[in-house]
Amino acid sequence: MTMHHTGGRRKPPTIHDVAREAGVSRGTVSRVLNGGHYVSPAAQEAVNAAIRRTGYVVNRHARSLITGRSDSIGFLLTEPQERFFEDPNFNVLLRGCTQALAAHDVPLLLMLAGTQDERRRITRYITAGHVDGVLLVSSHSGDPVAEELREAGVPLVACGKPIGLGSKVSYVAADDRDGARDMVKHLLSLGRRRIGMVTGPLDTPGGVERLAGYREVLAEAGIEADDRLVVPGDYSRASGDAGAERLLERVPDLDAVFVASDLMAQGVLSALHRAGRRVPEDVAVGGFDDSPAAVASTPALTTIRQPWDRISAEMVRVLLAQIGGDDPAAVILPTELVRREST
């Protein structure tokens, strides 16, 4: 079947070969390639047959050179990468985006920009037109990259609301506040009244919104706000562990904890275990994310499911629309309470 020898990378057929094979001009081949408008059925067919016979695949570099589009999308991760990679949600997101993009036959370039230097280099690369648009995932969303890209006119959609950019930048996010509300209402419905919270980083929209939801529901239930019940976390397991310790010190009789991520909730579980508290008998624990960590924990975590598959699909949809000329748009997706053993 293959005529070339091992290691020899033969020259792929060009549009010229296809044209010769089909007995038409290169222009006609190109027209078939680009939607088949203004092409007779006969020519259409001849070209398609020739493409099949020659195994022709378009040279994207040549095409991009003239169209000025790269036909590829960047998946840009800024700020502390470790945190993201540790986070199982990240996987689902990355996989979802890659798949959604593959369905449109557009390759995804993975770009990591953890340091100031890398950020500068990648911004340059992007604004030079090497990708048609960017899916942006950054934690601390005061991120200057978003603003720079927006200003350079690069189509962009962020995962989560970029702080400070309002709706000038497209984004897709789960309804963090509503999710938090659901969880705290659930805890209240169980009869818990001294409900602590380990928050996410408060310079992120997710962190802020989940805390806001928690406070709202307690206020609505007529429970007085108590600052000792709120401790900050950074989405890491360790911060959950430390947070629970502090909570226990300050409010020994607390009967529930709402934790802003499942990973932190694992830490909370450990701390509670060390302190001899039973979950959920003594202390109910609610997480956020419905990540694999939620099922892996003992006891399995009651949590808030973020619709990651939908988030990734929407990010891709909005980005492609924007590349096609649409204006920026924000998409907020509902969450869902998943009850397990920890409450």
Place this chain on the structure above:
Amino acid sequence: MTMHHTGGRRKPPTIHDVAREAGVSRGTVSRVLNGGHYVSPAAQEAVNAAIRRTGYVVNRHARSLITGRSDSIGFLLTEPQERFFEDPNFNVLLRGCTQALAAHDVPLLLMLAGTQDERRRITRYITAGHVDGVLLVSSHSGDPVAEELREAGVPLVACGKPIGLGSKVSYVAADDRDGARDMVKHLLSLGRRRIGMVTGPLDTPGGVERLAGYREVLAEAGIEADDRLVVPGDYSRASGDAGAERLLERVPDLDAVFVASDLMAQGVLSALHRAGRRVPEDVAVGGFDDSPAAVASTPALTTIRQPWDRISAEMVRVLLAQIGGDDPAAVILPTELVRREST
């Protein structure tokens, strides 16, 4: 600083602009861009200054069109993706490769090929020259993709030894057999004698090698082989759980289990817990990978650390060398026993 208006993506400067600005020909600019050979220091400097002033960034499409190289690398994931994405090692690997590549200023294209169809499409894409080389991660390594790519002469390095391809294909792997040996020796040194094993998939080199290491050490210790002590797993948590159940049925007095992955070991821990066995008092459990799951487990897992950061770095190094003309090479990296609470 920026003169363009929001949303307007202005045309980036070309080599022509730089040439005019520097007062030289385009050829000279190109020579500076490509290493500065045969260029006078004066011209060199003038060009560099012009590049800085204009903010010029090379158009890779134009360059690739003529060089025939894409200056990008594909990270190809074949077979069941879910499993990989569930696997924390995958993250470390992907991140490591992206970073190592970024250091060489070459972008990484993430390619998922879970279905037959996708595999065909992506193979075509790759052999058409859209990437200069491929980092291949596939679980069941009877994978036809590896053979196809090799035959097409695409530079390729696999993660783990591709079954059946011998050393015709480059690969980088941890020393699975030696790691397994270390773990089983450790278990023996603790006085355990009825040591069960939950294997990985036996159509993967890792699965085969870890089992081989287990058997070797038991044989060397003069312990008679007992097939009831070996149950198959597929690296999923669920298969670990099920495997431990079967082990317990068949050999109720077993005193240790060597599990071929940390994720499966989590499942084993659950099953043991349900069965009322204490770990490590009644049954010692050893994992493999030193993934985050190892620390997240209760008790924390004694395990075998795979040097993922080195693996990714080596994969990139070998691939770039091969693209540069080197012959394929295999790299085997040592593992390390990490003692925690489960043994």
Place this chain on the structure above:
DNA sequence: CTGAAAGCGCTTACAG
């Protein structure tokens, strides 16, 4: 509907 031709931005022998 279709062909001939120009041109995208770059690199690379080829003369000097």
Place this chain on the structure above:
DNA sequence: CTGAAAGCGCTTACAG
């Protein structure tokens, strides 16, 4: 060391 010129593989008005 340097410029002029050809050409990489494609798309896109432009005439027919």
